[in-house]
Amino acid sequence: MNYPGVVDDLRLVEEFLNTVDERTFRRHGETHAGGESLGGQQALDDWLADHGLPRGTGLEEAITLRTALRKVLSGEGTTESFPLRLRFTPGRGLGLTAQDRIVEIVAHAVATGSWARVKLCAAQDCRWAFYDTSKSGGGRWCAMNVCGNRAKTRAYRRRHTDGQPSPAVSTHIIDVAD
Numbered sequence: 001m002n003y004p005g006v007v008d009d010l011r012l013v014e015e016f017l018n019t020v021d022e023r024t025f026r027r028h029g030e031t032h033a034g035g036e037s038l039g040g041q042q043a044l045d046d047w048l049a050d051h052g053l054p055r056g057t058g059l060e061e062a063i064t065l066r067t068a069l070r071k072v073l074s075g076e077g078t079t080e081s082f083p084l085r086l087r088f089t090p091g092r093g094l095g096l097t098a099q100d101r102i103v104e105i106v107a108h109a110v111a112t113g114s115w116a117r118v119k120l121c122a123a124q125d126c127r128w129a130f131y132d133t134s135k136s137g138g139g140r141w142c143a144m145n146v147c148g149n150r151a152k153t154r155a156y157r158r159r160h161t162d163g164q165p166s167p168a169v170s171t172h173i174i175d176v177a178d
Ligand SMILES: [Zn+2]
Pocket: 121, 122, 123, 126, 127, 128, 141, 142, 143, 146, 147
């Protein structure tokens, strides 16, 4: 069965997961700063508005949901559960809060199997959420030309040092298509 739109919806979830940026690696001589985009209720409300979602979700519940989803993607256990709540507003009918809209997208993705492609980058100093578009579904890095190459450079160094001081490593490591 085809579920058009599910990937676009997951992009929203991906952006939500990346409202906390844990990237701390150095690239081209610059350290990635990382940071928290949802630093307060106003920042959350702005984020929701920017993403076409209704207000009315509290900062704490948003962070709780984000933390639980990121934990699950890290392979850590969590006992949290997020029941979906349909809300009836007189004159406006049934609706979902922003939090429940995200839960609904995730639930749909779990039911259709596409959730398996939502991942956190395997690099511990990155952990950027991404949708794995590789053919095999075995993608590990947010971007092959960033974290994939960094991992290959580390592996190259390990193979070639043998206890000797680290030689300068060429950055021209050939990219392998996934
Ligand atoms: Zn990464």
